[in-house]
Amino acid sequence: MTGTKGPKVAVVGGGTMGLATAWALARRGAQVELFERHGHIHTHGGHSGHTRVIRHAYHEGSDYVGLVSRADEEWARLGARVSEQLLVRCGLLEFGPGDDPAFAAALAALREHEIRHELIDAATARARYGFEVPSSWPACLSPDSGYLRVSPCLTALRDEAQAHGATLRYQARVRELALGGDRPRLLLDDGTCVAADRIVVSAGAGSGDLLGPTLDRAHTFERLQVLRRVLAWTRPAEHLRPHMRSLPVWAAFVPEGFFYGFPDNDEGISGFKLACHSSNDPALAYMYEPVDPERVDRTVHDLDLQPLRAFLARYRPDAGEIAATVTCLYTNTRTEDFWIDHHPSDSRVVIATGFSGHGFKFAPVVGLAVADLTLEGHSDLALERFGYS
Template sequence: MTKHDSANHAEYDVIVVGVGGMGSAATHYLASRGVDVLGLERYDIPHTMGSSHGVTRIIRKAYHEHPDYVPLLERAYELWRDLERQHDQQLLYSHGSLALGRPDSETVTGAKEACQTHSLEYEGLDAAEVNERFPGFDLPDDFVGVYQSEGGLLWSEQCIVAHVNATHREGGTIHARERVTDWEATDELVRVVTDRDTYTAEKLVVAAGAWAPTMLPELADVLQPQRQVLGWFQPTTPRNFQPESFPVYIVERDEDDLYYGFPQFHVPGVKVGKHYHFGEDVDPDEMAREPRNKDEAALREWVAQGLSSANGPSMALSTCLYTNTPDKEFIIDHHPTYDNVVVACGFSGHGFKFSSVVGEILADLAVEGETDHPIDRFACDRF
């Protein structure tokens, strides 16, 4: 495909809207195939306005949501390791993952099912065994855990940086601080208008995160941005919360009452989040960005119960965004009207770990029109 000497030309093979977790990976895998790609990001790269900031994201193979995700995770791990070698920096830290809850909880039973379906080694632990082996935890007696050694964390902002750097090395173009205001498509080309210029391309990839409902009005009814809050709390016994002694985890205290967390990593404090937080649907351009006292209180409710030695002073609080679909599963597909437009959205709070393989899938769909990866469950027309 044609390559250009100038970074300021207006015609490309593929334009990617959104250069966060998914979009940065898409630009990388498109550029690596010789595609003349332009990535457009309305904020800085990386930034703190969307869904990919906050230092870390969980990656795990004991995937309680559904066993069908595991093959995608296997490929995601491979691609993260490839990216590390290109970037010459570790991005994925595997110190294990725990799925915690009562024995009949969906988080525990689903994690076991994923491991058994795909022959992943795992350990079933009772509460006393979890608390002894990982002394940062204070699990109630009726809780159990599923430990899987390959789980861990991704250094999220550095993953985006690595994908963008790879894009540049491979001849792709990225424009930050340039907001897309409109786009239109015909069967032959797409036209993208920003607050700085107008561009045309043969194909368009929309990976706009919480702004996808605006970019994709045909899907707005099944995409709901939601406010999320993360907290970092200083432990009284820091040694119990180092990566080698404290795995990433998801804990289901009751149905629809899930928390997740991380060891200390590169910033002060132990990171904790409440999955779907208050269920607070928002407009990303109008939402309350400053964390509130009740946000911290909601996070400390679990910390006080299950991580008592981490219940020290607050080190940081930060808001971010989920973009949820009705079934909490992804949308990765061609646009419902335009075959030359590919969409990736609605990752519902559990997408970042997949962004490496999603980038590969988006490149497949944009270049080949199809992919060998199993993505039927993510089709637009399921709603």
């Protein structure tokens, strides 16, 4: 089946959500043309790092839980169709002080939505998984969670989109949106002007610059900010590798901040992967200062690694020294909710951005939601909290 009779939809951005949108639209019969300024899978945006957590208890808001369950189903179906393991269900271990608000919210979501989980004490967590969990802290294992394999996931979305007729144009940078008139248009760097019946803007870190001239610029940049983060991999001693490979994905709600990581499963880079999502150290306040995605510092400095080394020394001293690093860009709204809505000046344009930090797992359901908005004008999958205001 190819989309030859539906409306022409131009998708700006070929990262995670742009590909998912092209995938969903093409499967609905739209004529899809996607424009990506880089290549397929790159290190300039938010999908670098080879693996992404999929978890079902959502401390960011329990109304996300239904969406992640739907996304889980879509990933499983997609993996079956392409005969590739996209989702590795190795479980998710969470631990922290019992009175941590985010940890408590995650546990409450597990109970509210009857998600399978096991509450364990600190001694059990230490014995099973090797984390130095203080004796007064609870821990929780969610066995159906795990991680998504970035490259196979994005390649599967790309290949199915193309199989349903989508045209994907790489190394094609969109410079400007031209709204109004009979049809909205895109102006490319090479001077090409592309008209379409509908446009979807899902350009990740580049969304702010592209949308700013067509919206209240101050409001756009207050709402949408690009942050720099660092991912790291350690090199465990060889005799510990079997144990490190058997670990679940983990999330630590500790006094120092929120840290997370992955087992050592040779997914792109060999090693025990970890990252600092948020820090309570005033010396690391720069983590929350917006960066220019065109000029971001991609060199990893000693200060970037300090919170990771401190976490390892306190909670995972057997993980070994940091051996590899990469920078990643978060494109966040001020609430860290997604931004999925019609453009306020032209309803033929749909905005889909602000997914970084926790969005990758939702990609198929975001694609479905954006396709609904684009083709039908509304979607039950686009929560009210995702709106522009």
